[in-house]
Amino acid sequence: MNLEEFLANEKTAAEGYRCGFIAIVGRPNVGKSTLMNHLIGQKISITSKKAQTTRNRVTGIYTDDTAQFVFVDTPGFQTYHRNALNDRLNLNVTEAVSGVDVIVFVVEALRFSDADRIVLKQLPKNTPVMLVVNKIDKNKAKDAATLDAFIAEVMQEFDFAGYEVVSAKHGLRIANLLAKLKSYLPESVPMYPEDMITDKSSRFLAAEIVREKLFRYLGEELPYAMNVEVEKFDAGEGIYHIYVAVLVDKENQKPIVIGKGGEKLKKISTEARLDMEKLFDCKIFLKVWVKVKSGWADDVRFLNELGL
Numbered sequence: 040m041n042l043e044e045f046l047a048n049e050k051t052a053a054e055g056y057r058c059g060f061i062a063i064v065g066r067p068n069v070g071k072s073t074l075m076n077h078l079i080g081q082k083i084s085i086t087s088k089k090a091q092t093t094r095n096r097v098t099g100i101y102t103d104d105t106a107q108f109v110f111v112d113t114p115g116f117q118t119y120h121r122n123a124l125n126d127r128l129n130l131n132v133t134e135a136v137s138g139v140d141v142i143v144f145v146v147e148a149l150r151f152s153d154a155d156r157i158v159l160k161q162l163p164k165n166t167p168v169m170l171v172v173n174k175i176d177k178n179k180a181k182d183a184a185t186l187d188a189f190i191a192e193v194m195q196e197f198d199f200a201g202y203e204v205v206s207a208k209h210g211l212r213i214a215n216l217l218a219k220l221k222s223y224l225p226e227s228v229p230m231y232p233e234d235m236i237t238d239k240s241s242r243f244l245a246a247e248i249v250r251e252k253l254f255r256y257l258g259e260e261l262p263y264a265m266n267v268e269v270e271k272f273d274a275g276e277g278i279y280h281i282y283v284a285v286l287v288d289k290e291n292q293k294p295i296v297i298g299k300g301g302e303k304l305k306k307i308s309t310e311a312r313l314d315m316e317k318l319f320d321c322k323i324f325l326k327v328w329v330k331v332k333s334g335w336a337d338d339v340r341f342l343n344e345l346g347l
């Protein structure tokens with residue numbers, strides 16, 4: 040940083056610029072990743088109809104003239120099926136909430152259950168928690184009295200700092216939520232460059248995009264038994280060459296991913312390539328293939344290698 044930039048930063052701090060961390064937590068499938076993508080205005084965290092789409096913490100950064108918001112999207116807290124992968128996911132959540140300035144606890148409108156309660160129990164006592172009721176676009180949530188009664192009920196469950204209602208998917212009331220969250224951020228100069236939207240590498244984002252397509256185009260159970268490894272990532276001038284292996288647990292899962300005449304795999308890789316072209320803003324050469332690696336979800340050493 041040169042002197043001029045340093046002085047400019049000093050000035051913004053003096054004028055009450057804010058910057059801080061916000062963790063987004065909640066049970067699987069309430070819309071945490073969709074919400075983060077809309078809060079930062081870019082799709083960097085993958086989403087799907089299936090629970091437990093998010094496996095890693097993903098940081099999304101939103102910067103405007105008055106504040107920098109550093110969001111941490113977390114995996115949905117897993118309350119059953121114990122294995123090394125799920126233990127790791129839960130650890131990711133508890134680590135992500137420690138040391139943030141404010142926590143966004145997401146629930147689905149008109150749905151509150153023990154799975155939500157268990158997440159609340161994991162939260163630290165000394166950090167403000169904002170209740171965010173998502174999916175207010177759903178038909179039953181459109182009745183104001185019903186929604187108000189639901190909010191009053193959930194507010195009893197925890198000492199929330201406040202609440203907001205949103206529809207992440209339709210981008211409704213996102214600005215209101217941002218304004219409320221801003222008041223919890225400490226005065227500080229921005230921590231990241233203003234054009235930075237995530238601290239994750241392009242390599243990680245590429246793997247996530249392929250994983251999203253597996254979640255979207257394969258049956259109910261299979262995506263959970265899979266992972267994705269980027270074997271080569273060449274960021275060339277105007278074109279990236281990306282080589283991705285899909286790891287399945289058993290030999291008989293391989294043909295399901297590949298599909299008849301390779302159709303399924305082709306669809307997955309075409310969709311992934313289009314998303315990558317949008318995100319990286321350049322041409323993409325993408326090769327995806329399937330590899331068998333048994334027992335990976337219970338192999339702690341392998342989870343470390345994958346950075347999970």
Ligand SMILES: Nc1nc2c(ncn2[C@@H]2O[C@H](COP(=O)(O)OP(=O)(O)OP(=O)(O)O)[C@@H](O)[C@H]2O)c(=O)[nH]1
Binds near residue numbers: 069094113115
């Ligand atoms: N109708 C409606 N659907 C939504 C809304 N927000 C998210 N969804 C849908 O809910 C599903 C789950 O969304 P995700 O963002 O993947 O949920 P998540 O909480 O990150 O899920 P995990 O990462 O699996 O814990 C997807 O099908 C979304 O399209 C919303 O505001 N309205």
Ligand SMILES: [Mg+2]
Binds near residue numbers: 071086113
């Ligand atoms: Mg998610």
